[in-house]
Amino acid sequence: MPRLATGEILSSFCLTEPDSGSDAASLRTTAVRDGDHYLLNGTKRYITNGPEADLFTVMARTDPDNKGAGGISAFIVEGDTPGLMRGPADNKMGQKGAHTCDIIFDNCRVPAENIIGGQEGQGFKTAMKVLDRGRLHISAVCVGVAERLVEESLRYTMERKQFGAPLAEHQLVQAMLADSKTEAYAGKTMVMDAARRKDDGENVSTLASCCKLFCAEMVGRVADRAVQVHGGAGYMSEYAVERFYRDVRLFRIYEGTTQIQQLVIARNMVREAS
Ligand SMILES: Cc1cc2nc3c(=O)[nH]c(=O)nc-3n(C[C@H](O)[C@H](O)[C@H](O)COP(=O)(O)OP(=O)(O)OC[C@H]3O[C@@H](n4cnc5c(N)ncnc54)[C@H](O)[C@@H]3O)c2cc1C
Known part of the structure; x- marks a missing residue:
């Protein structure tokens, strides 16, 4: 150890x-x-x-x-x-x-x-226990990458000028910045809440899946907007956003795909209500 x-x-x-x-x-x-x-x-x-x-x-x-x-x-x-x-x-x-x-x-x-x-016969239970925690971990990684992408997007759009003004002053660009900031914040708040509940001994199986589902999809949208606000530069490998765009695609696939999180959440909801 x-x-x-x-x-x-x-x-x-x-x-x-x-x-x-x-x-x-x-x-x-x-x-x-x-x-x-x-x-x-x-x-x-x-x-x-x-x-x-x-x-x-x-x-x-x-x-x-x-x-x-x-x-x-x-x-x-x-x-x-x-x-x-x-x-x-x-x-x-x-x-x-x-x-x-x-x-x-x-x-x-x-x-x-x-x-x-x-x-x-305990192995699958062990794997599932690890996955609960792993899903929260991946969610936190998604939030971290989303925050970095928001920073990169803000910096670039404040520096680059088009139509006589920084990109960050054009309202349609501002909308993308604001949506990414809001979604990253929502993801962070979810992960903090679920992690606190886990620390308090609560069963967070459903919440960990909610976090993984939302944060993995969220960082995909944030990465997509980050490439968009960078324009052609966002497609070039000199800029970090190009790599992040490819890197974050994995989060929707491993530690249980988005569809599997949906199944886990709905299955737990039905079980708890029955
Ligand atoms: C880079 C990388 C690293 C990985 N690291 C590890 C590792 O360290 N250890 C490890 O054990 N695994 C690892 N994996 C495997 C990963 O967990 C699996 O790829 C993942 O669980 C999906 O399984 P699959 O690829 O067989 O896709 P499939 O299960 O074949 O799924 C294909 C598609 O069908 C959908 N689907 C499947 N079943 C259903 C259903 N019932 N309802 C609706 N949709 C469904 C899925 O959501 C997906 O969209 C890694 C994968 C990658 C790509």
């Missing part, structure tokens, strides 16, 4: 597979008990930090008869364990600083004591 905290070692979270993305509970990687070990077999896809990670949290099915979430367990697997292989780094649209790749397990022998929670 101290080495993870200092960044001396990196870890990865292995849930997604080639045939199991949004429907994560359908994962097929298997972990079969063999004496004091488990033998892991399967492929994980798009794993962030995969090329560099020293430690992997791996979700695998320990009960082949249970095709749902209850058959899944979580394991800690060290990066140099024989049978753990890394595919070539993926060629991504953005977020070039965060590398992803396939992680392939081929009879990878993991000590039985590396099962998280000490017993089989």
Whole structure:
């Protein structure tokens, strides 16, 4: 843990597979008990930090008869364990600083004591607990990027002049600046509220999904406006907004897509009302 905290070692979270993305509970990687070990077999896809990670949290099915979430367990697997292989780094649209790749397990022998929670069948619950927190985290990242984009947009539009006046004095440009500022503020307020409630011990599963849904979509709109107020410059890679425009696209996809957040929110609403 101290080495993870200092960044001396990196870890990865292995849930997604080639045939199991949004429907994560359908994962097929298997972990079969063999004496004091488990033998892991399967492929994980798009794993962030995969090329560099020293430690992997791996979700695998320990009960082949249970095709749902209850058959899944979580394991800690060290990066140099024989049978753990890394595919070539993926060629991504953005977020070039965060590398992803396939992680392939081929009879990878993991000590039985590396099962998280000490017993089989807890893995999916563990993954979902992590995702609640992860969704709040991603939401906060979206807010941070949105604030940076508002700053970039304001600076550029105050400096550049067209029609004899700074862009920031033209009302249609002001509308874009104001909408982005307002949306970034709304996102920040949501995340702060949900995070406070989580700190107070409240179950924030619905609120974390609300934050992820709103903030990921919000930063997409803010990035789009940031490119627009920069005009042609916004399309050029010398300007930060071009990179952010590509980078933020991911937020609507990972840690549960926007559609999955909608399903989680509505499902929880119906359950709570029944
Ligand atoms: C750069 C990057 C990094 C990632 N890092 C990790 C990582 O570290 N660890 C990890 O485990 N995973 C990681 N992922 C995987 C990511 O979590 C998945 O890509 C994501 O959950 C979506 O799964 P999928 O790609 O299989 O899309 P699919 O599940 O095939 O979805 C395709 C589309 O269908 C929609 N859809 C699916 N089911 C429904 C439904 N029931 N109702 C309505 N719409 C639906 C989705 O919203 C989406 O729009 C990463 C992905 C990327 C791109």
